[in-house]
Amino acid sequence: MELKSQLKALADKIADLKDKIGTEESTKHAFVLPFINILGYDTFNPTEVVPEFTADIGLKKGEKVDYAIFQNGIPILIIECKNWKESLTNHNSQLFRYFHTTKTRFSLLTNGIEYRFYTDLENSNKMDERPFLEFDITKLKDSEVHEISKFQKSSFDVDTIVSNASSLKYTKEIKKCIVEELGAPSYDLVRLFTGKVYEGRLTEKVIQEFTGLVQKAFNQTISERINDRLNSALSKESEEQHMTNEEEPIPESKIITTEEELEAYRIIVAILRKKLDINRIAHRDTQSYFGVLLDDNNRKPICRLHFNTGIKYIGLFDENKIEKREPITCVDDIYNYDIELLNTAEYYMSQEN
Incomplete structure (x- = not known):
């Protein structure tokens, strides 16, 4: 896949250069602009990629967002950049203010390594507090590359991205909840499962006793599922190895x-x-x-x-x-x-x- 190889090349470049990059401006030029180019937008065309895009907010005039990508004269994505060394946490408030002053449905907060894409799923023309797509370009999964491809110039479609954004966002949030529950089951989850298997009164003492049991049951279930998959894979590999070497002597180990x-x-x-x-x-x-x-x-x-x-x-x-x-x-x-x-x-x- 061409997009995947291009993103991998950018990730390799980031690994080589990041220790030499010391400012936000350098981060933009070395990391963010190449990403925009990979999406197919011409960063040298001021009608397509507009740096320092003005997004006036009420009485505050001259407020600018780092980049705005235009299509057919309409902004489709606004981008706020930070130094690659900065955490993106608590930096979305500025982008939040810009969002409702433009006609765009999408915004991006990035430090050139971490990327967080936002839209307005919960309230029209009001940017959601949590991103629907989030990734680290140096640790990309194939599923993330697929989602990034939807922002390419050649395939960009607002309705397609928005319709999929809800599934992406809430699936991600549910997965986070599952990980948290696996680490430390909540009171509500323990009460739910205890109520299904325990016939007595659900006192606080009973809930405390079952908390460890619920956690253990979850971990053992996951282990057993992995066990089944590993056994299946090992069995298949063993059969293939046996077929390949059925006439060769097998040394004793x-x-x-x-x-x-x-x-x-x-x-x-x-x-x-x-x-x-x-x-x-x-x-x-x-x-x-x-x-x-x-x-x-x-x-x-x-x-x-x-x-x-x-x-x-x-x-x-x-x-x-x-x-x-x-x-x-x-x-x-x-x-x-x-x-x-x-x-x-x-x-x-x-x-x-």
Whole structure:
């Protein structure tokens, strides 16, 4: 896909240049204008891309937004830019004021790396407080590239984008709620599920007792679903490997991966998927331990499973990659170390920025 490759090239450029970019103006020229060009708009045509577009607000005259993109003489997207080092949080108020003074249905707040697209789903001609499309250009998913393509000059259609914006926005918000509930089930959710399985009176004590059970049930359900998918994929891979090598002798391996190790791995995947794409989580079995890695990289160990002795241990890593072994009685005990596992993953992710 041409758009995807162009965005990837811009992401690579950002990684190379960002430490040399020190101002908002430099951010605009190095990061934001190339993005506008990728969408197909001519940044050298002042009738198509208007810098410092005037958006008068009531008695305040001469208020300007960084860029406005025009189509057929009508602004279709206004853009407010910040320095790439700045967080976009709490910066949408200025854009909010500009929105209702123009005829546009879309606005964009960006620091050249993070992009937040807004529209007026909740109140006509009043910009929503939350974006319907949000992404980091250095960590794009295919689904996000698809949504970005709708803003290309060649395919831009207001009605198409607006009709899809509602689904995008509220699906994203629901997913956030699900992640929060998985981490710490709310009172209402616990009461809902407890009421379905508990026949007694739902006292505060009962709700407290069931809070941990609901969280555990959620995590185990996710683990089992991942387990089923992994088993299916492993089974298919095994069949294909067998067909390929059915006439070749298979050397005996001293490394034996047990079902218990795989079950523990699936639990770890279920925990880490709150922060990581599951495709980034890998495992390697050795004669002495079963390792879980980020990006299949030995320099990024997330944990190790020591199941080959009488007492089982999970090895956890700190920021200095020093392993600390914790005894466990069964694989379900791994859920007790979800914070440590997520902290290790977050540390490696922070080093990528």
